[in-house]
Amino acid sequence: MDAQQTDRFRKQLLEQRASVASEMEAHRITGDPVEDRERRDPEEQAVNATASLVETRITEDDENLLKKIDLALERLDAGTYQQCANCGKKIPLARLRAKPSASLCLNCQEDKDAGRLGP
Ligand SMILES: [Zn+2]
Structure with missing residues (x-):
């Protein structure tokens, strides 16, 4: 991967990161605040869990994606971006273009999706 390609992926990741972050921000304003939910005791949380399950899911997905993007940016800086995190x-490139936050090759991703690989 040359410097130009690296730059392009970095830009793509940063744009994706900004859009996910602003989505999360919008969610925080309109939805049930994440911070409050975490402060509740477990029993109360269980009662409230069903009502806010969908919202929690969305936030968790966003947070996971954000983590993946940050990780991808780190890998980009470290020069290991194109290397599969599992098999090496x-x-x-076509896979990374379609999904810039991918850290696994297609084979390993399929294994992971099928539950054959650890988190
Ligand atoms: Zn792999």
Whole structure:
């Protein structure tokens, strides 16, 4: 991967990061605040869990994606961006273009999706 490609992926990741972050921000304003939910005791949380399950899911998904993007940016800086985090093989550029936050090659991702790989 040359410097130009690295720059392009970095830009793509930063744009995606900004859009996820602003979505989370919008969610925080309109939805049930995440901070409050975490402060509740477990029993009360269980009662409230069903009502806010959908919202929590969205926030968690966003947070996971944000983590993945940050990780991808770190990998980009470290020069290991194109390397599969599991098997070490090169991740095809086409896959990274379609999903810039991907850290696994297609084979390993399929294994992970099927539950054959650890988190
Ligand atoms: Zn792999």
